[in-house]
Amino acid sequence: MKDLFRYVPGRSVIHRMNPVTKLLLTVVICVAAFITGNIFVLLGLLAADLAIGFIAGVPGKTLNILKGLMKIAIFLFVLQTLLYRDGTPLFWIITDKGLLTAATVVLRLVVVCMPLTLVLAVTRVSDLANALVQVLHVPYKYAFTVTTAIRFIPQFLEEMSDIMEAQTARGVAFDKARGLRKLGMILPLCAPLLITSVRRTELTAVAVEVRGFALRTPASGYRRYPFGLIDAAAMIVCAGMIVAAVMIR
Amino acid sequence: MIDIQSLSFTYKDEEHPALRDVTLTVPDGGFLGIIGPAGAGKTTLVRAVSGVIPHHYRGDFYGSVSVDGMDTVDTPLTDLSRAVGMVFQDVDSQIVSTEVEDEILYGLENFGVPHSEIPERLDFALERVGIADLRGRSIASLSGGQRQKVAIASVIALRPKILVLDEPTGELDPVSSRQVFSLLSSLRKDFGITVIVVEQKIMLLCEFADRLAVMDQGAVVRQGATRDVLAGADELEALGVNCPRVTTLSQLLSKRLGRSMPVCVNLDEAETMARGLMA
Ligand SMILES: Nc1ncnc2c1ncn2[C@@H]1O[C@H](COP(=O)(O)OP(=O)(O)OP(=O)(O)O)[C@@H](O)[C@H]1O
Ligand SMILES: [Mg+2]
Numbered sequence: 001m002k003d004l005f006r007y008v009p010g011r012s013v014i015h016r017m018n019p020v021t022k023l024l025l026t027v028v029i030c031v032a033a034f035i036t037g038n039i040f041v042l043l044g045l046l047a048a049d050l051a052i053g054f055i056a057g058v059p060g061k062t063l064n065i066l067k068g069l070m071k072i073a074i075f076l077f078v079l080q081t082l083l084y085r086d087g088t089p090l091f092w093i094i095t096d097k098g099l100l101t102a103a104t105v106v107l108r109l110v111v112v113c114m115p116l117t118l119v120l121a122v123t124r125v126s127d128l129a130n131a132l133v134q135v136l137h138v139p140y141k142y143a144f145t146v147t148t149a150i151r152f153i154p155q156f157l158e159e160m161s162d163i164m165e166a167q168t169a170r171g172v173a174f175d176k177a178r179g180l181r182k183l184g185m186i187l188p189l190c191a192p193l194l195i196t197s198v199r200r201t202e203l204t205a206v207a208v209e210v211r212g213f214a215l216r217t218p219a220s221g222y223r224r225y226p227f228g229l230i231d232a233a234a235m236i237v238c239a240g241m242i243v244a245a246v247m248i249r
Numbered sequence: 250m251i252d253i254q255s256l257s258f259t260y261k262d263e264e265h266p267a268l269r270d271v272t273l274t275v276p277d278g279g280f281l282g283i284i285g286p287a288g289a290g291k292t293t294l295v296r297a298v299s300g301v302i303p304h305h306y307r308g309d310f311y312g313s314v315s316v317d318g319m320d321t322v323d324t325p326l327t328d329l330s331r332a333v334g335m336v337f338q339d340v341d342s343q344i345v346s347t348e349v350e351d352e353i354l355y356g357l358e359n360f361g362v363p364h365s366e367i368p369e370r371l372d373f374a375l376e377r378v379g380i381a382d383l384r385g386r387s388i389a390s391l392s393g394g395q396r397q398k399v400a401i402a403s404v405i406a407l408r409p410k411i412l413v414l415d416e417p418t419g420e421l422d423p424v425s426s427r428q429v430f431s432l433l434s435s436l437r438k439d440f441g442i443t444v445i446v447v448e449q450k451i452m453l454l455c456e457f458a459d460r461l462a463v464m465d466q467g468a469v470v471r472q473g474a475t476r477d478v479l480a481g482a483d484e485l486e487a488l489g490v491n492c493p494r495v496t497t498l499s500q501l502l503s504k505r506l507g508r509s510m511p512v513c514v515n516l517d518e519a520e521t522m523a524r525g526l527m528a
Contacts, residue, residue: 007347007387126351144345151347154389200342206305207343210330211403212359220358222367 014056019131026115032245049114256312282454285464300329334409374406393420455514495519
């Protein structure tokens with residue numbers, strides 16, 4: 001969880017792609033997955049997800065995300081097959097259509113959940129924000145809010161584990177509790193955590209103000225985000241995925 | 250020049266004033282050290298110098314603060330910020346980027362430094378602070394001390410006329426702390442900037458600051474040339490400010506021997522004194 005959003009440096013094709021293109025790729029995969037109901041097209045999209053992860057040089061992370069999604073996927077798959085009534089029964093209450101629908105739903109879920117996490121792992125948040133401001137003219141305030149939030153997540157988790165360690169040292173047995181009981185132990189810690197976070201955001205607001213936050217315009221960014229050959233290639237792939245999804249439903 | 254006249258400030262919804270009738274001036278090119286116990290109002294005072302008080306923190310503000318000819322109450326914070334660079338006490342909350350290089354770029358981009366000038370500014374800041382090797386690193390992978398240096402570099406890159414630092418060596422080891430002070434000293438020499446620094450390590454202030462202000466309970470209880478302020482070592486100890494041992498020693502000696510002797514602020518001076526006594 002802690003390094004879910006941590007940037008993995010590298011020089012891969014995906015790293016060098018324009019951040020906006022990467023977002024487009026993510027969006028296109030999701031849209032295509034919702035347009036099509038064809039299991040082979042969905043499998044193709046899953047292959048695209050995996051390809052992104054492998055080309056970007058983060059195969060371990062890719063498989064980890066996949067493994068994490070599997071648990072939810074299997075649960076959903078079983079639920080779907082048991083509840084689906086249409087079609088010819090194969091055995092017990094399971095029908096052929098039920099199996100197919102369940103597979104489609106679950107595949108769609110996996111396909112949709114993967115790309116954003118992968119893309120964030122190989123894109124520096126600041127590049128993403130700067131590119132959105134420069135290329136898509138997203139107001140800087142919104143871009144800043146999102147980047148700050150993403151930056152706070154690891155900090156927040158770090159403080160959380162610090163507090164839990166301190167409590168464990170005082171005899172609170174976090175490790176022995178499970179489920180609701182554990183939640184009941186963690187919740188009271190959220191108040192002090194929130195207070196420090198709010199105070200910190202206030203300080204951050206002051207700190208950015210004295211460093212010219214109010215003066216920033218889309219032209220301020222020093223780094224430029226031009227579109228190159230890689231981006232053109234990625235756009236062709238995007239177009240291909242949309243066309244395939246529309247043609248083969 | 251920084252000119253503070255009878256400044257009193259009470260944070261909104263607080264009962265007691267955080268600053269009481271503070272009058273203080275720092276000439277252009279001066280190096281002022283501020284010292285005092287926790288809660289004395291040091292941070293509040295430097296906030297008033299940078300204009301964050303009263304622009305960001307609300308409260309009752311009496312008196313006047315003028316910085317480089319601008320009255321802080323009438324001048325927008327962004328205009329003040331062009332003249333005053335500020336390094337805050339809480340390092341993590343002032344860092345806005347995930348990468349070292351981006352952090353230093355941030356202010357440069359905002360204040361509209363021409364893009365052709367930016368590479369040189371980046372190199373300048375990184376090299377002066379001695380963190381050129383951290384350039385490509387992500388902030389999350391740095392130690393507290395390294396982050397502190399990044400924060401300092403990001404302000405130095407802006408080349409402000411006045412540099413205000415609130416406990417900039419809080420997370421640094423003795424060697425790095427000394428490096429930061431020599432850096433401030435060299436910037437002052439090379440560019441004539443004015444430095445104000447809140448610092449607990451009195452030895453560093455003795456060596457580098459030419460003026461000292463001692464704060465307690467919102468008031469500046471002593472101020473003046475570093476040596477003169479240290480002459481009142483007894484009073485300082487009473488406030489919980491530890492004077493350098495050589496200073497205490499020289500004062501003790503002058504009391505015991507019953508004759509007035511110069512105040513020593515560093516080892517070399519103490520050695521000279523000791524040799525003089527023995528001769
Ligand atoms: N944002 C704030 N709102 C209300 N009161 C504040 C605020 N910041 C500081 N104070 C109060 O003002 C007084 C002076 O605090 P200040 O932070 O200036 O002290 P300090 O000398 O910097 O202490 P330290 O050495 O701990 O940093 C304290 O009583 C403190 O509680
Ligand atoms: Mg303080």
